[in-house]
Amino acid sequence: MVAAVIPESSTDALAHARRGTRVDVRGVSHGFPLRGEALHVLDNISLTVEPGEFVALLGASGCGKSTLLRLVAGLDAPERGEIRADGEAVAGPHPSRVVVFQDPTLFPWRTVRDNVALGPQAQRRTRGDAARQEAKHDVARRIDAALDMVGLSAFANAFPHQLSGGMAQRAALARALVNNPRLLVLDEPFGKLDSLTRIRMQSELVRLWQAEGFSVLLVTHDVEEALYAANRVIVLSERPAHIVAEVRNDAPYPRHRDDPGLVSLRREVLGLLGLEA
Structure with a gap:
């Protein structure tokens, strides 16, 4: 795990000074049909993530944190209420909003570099031949910069089965960062890692956020993780989730x-979660 300051040459290729997205969630309620009945998951959630802010959503497993995250990312649409990113209604996924899940979901037949390149490659296919050639060199620089930022330059040609759990999650972070996100949405990204690797990855995430200036919305049920990383912690109740407190x-x-x-x-947060003892 690399903990040094990122060299300027690496950050140039990933727009070091860019500004994070502002997210506004207003009166959002949501649910799912389950065995013929409605399962109420979110209850009138309203919150704001300021540009460049690191916000953690904290609550018990199954309370609706990941559902709210999917709505913010545009992967699902809320039943009631609205979500806006920089003033525009979120109507679906967007390259500026990148999600990192608990599982790295790397393609086993592609090298680390080729996994990181998936997003830029997909974007290049939608352009004309001249634009594709012009973008090719820039994409290569962005991939190199992303791998350098997460400390995987030496493993660019390795395959996923050759990586540790922490390295695989760093590859997933590089795949997100290469798309120049303005909002990084994280769904318990370190939940399956051993405790030591998890601690290192938390430090790595904070370092990348400070260097890049994107906004972060982190879903976790780990109180220490939330307080270690975030500027603000949103404490959610049991399902159907409503906001208990903002710390x-x-x-x-x-x-x-x-x-x-x-x-x-x-x-204080444990008390809000009903775990004073």
Whole structure:
């Protein structure tokens, strides 16, 4: 895991100074049919993610966090309410909003580099021949920069089965970053990693967010992870989820997990989740 400051040559290719997306969720309720009955999942959710802000959605498993994330990403449409990105209604997926799931979902027959290249390759196919040639060199630079940022340059030609769990998740992050996201949507991306790798990946994510300036919406049920990474933690109730509290976290970066302020916030959040003991 690379923890050094990113060299300027790498960040140039990925628009270091770009501005993150503003997300507005207003009065969103949502549910699913289940065995002939309606399953109410989200109940009148309203929240805002400011440009460049890191926000964590925290709640028990099954409370509706991932459902809200899918709505923000445009993968599903809400039954009621609206979601806007930079003032425009979210009507479907968009390249500026990139999702990283718990499973890296790398194609096993493609190298790390070729997995990272999937997004740019798909975009190139929609252009004319001249535009494709012009973009080819820029795409190669963006792929190199993304691999460098997550510390996988030396593994560009490796296949997924040759990677550890943490390396595979870093490859998934590189695949997201190469698309120049303005909003990174993360659905418990480190949930299946061992504890040490998870800690390293949390630090890596914060480093990339600070370097790139995109907005982040992280879904997690890990209180410590939420407080370590986010500027603000949205605490959700059991299903159907509504917002219990918004906890502001002004602790400076880099953060230390045993910091008394974070320990106090952790106790507060556990209380909000009904886990005081």
